[in-house]
Amino acid sequence: MTVSSRRKFRREGEGRRRQDLIEATLDCVAEKGLQGATVRAIALRAGVTGGLIRHYFPGKEDLLQAAYATIVGRMTEQAKAALAMEGAGPRRRLAAFVAANLGPPVVDTRVFSLWAGFIGRAHSDPALSLAHREGYLGFRNEVEALVAEVLEAEGRVAGKAELRRHAIAINGIIDGLWxxxxxxxxxxxxxxxxxxxxxxxxxxxxxxxxxxxxT
Structure with a gap:
């Protein structure tokens, strides 16, 4: 690895340092897969020592969990950015959210490779399984809230069970096309x-x- 391929580890505070390590982890997973993303490789990528990584994350699994949660959370936040539509009604907002999930930057080969690498291990890794569950529920809750707004604007009374079913179905639609x-x-x-x-x-x-x- 050349010096230019290393991330510059910024000394800007605990939160920023922790995020730098997560980004270095994602770089390593994208290039080497989960098996190749060792603490040594991540430290080299970040330009720090393995001891510093352990200062922020008790173990490699904790770091991988944080990295996976970052990927899932980032995709959700990128899609939610489409909701900032001044004067838009609930239907337009829901349509914009669906569209945002099915185009760049959410639809991206690197993001997919990272997601696939993590998800392939989630069934046997409790930490990754938890991160996946939390990410899925967070996204589904966002969809459920949008659907509730749409139906309320239509004067349609929808109970919790109906909203849940709609959110599960729409999440599946988006996932498959993504x-x-x-x-x-x-x-x-x-x-x-x-x-x-x-x-x-x-x-x-x-x-x-x-x-x-x-109206």
Whole structure:
């Protein structure tokens, strides 16, 4: 590894240092896979000692858990950025959220490789399993809140069980299309996956998300 390929470890405080180590871990996982992301490799990537890593993370599994949670949380936050639409009603906001999950930067081959590497080990690693569960529930809760807003604006009364089912279904729709987009983006037209995702969510809810909300 050349010096230029190392991350510059910034001495800006505990939180920033911890995040630098997480980013170095993600770099190593992307390049070497989970097995190759050893403490030594991560330390070399970050330009620090293994002892410093252990100061912030008790063990490698704790560091991997934090790295996976960062990936999942980052994808959710990138999609949520699409909700900052001044004057937009609930339907437009839900459509924008679905579309954001099915295009760049969320649809990305590096992100998918990282996610796949972590998820392949989650079934046998309690720490990664917990990170996955928390990430999934956090995303699903976001979807559920958006659906609740849409249905409320329509005057449709939806109980907790119905909202939960809608959120589970929409999460599955997004996940499936996201995987295909990451694996073979070149076989889809620009915006095609987003259009399909929105249409499928419309069918799920029985609403046209492109129409204006009732006043």
């Amino acid at each position: 995987i295909e987009g990451c694996l073979a983006s070149d076989i889809f037209e620009p915006g095609e996956l987003a259009d399909i995702g929105i249409a499928t969510v419309e069918a799920q809810l029985g609403l046209n998300l492109g129409e204006e909300e009732k």
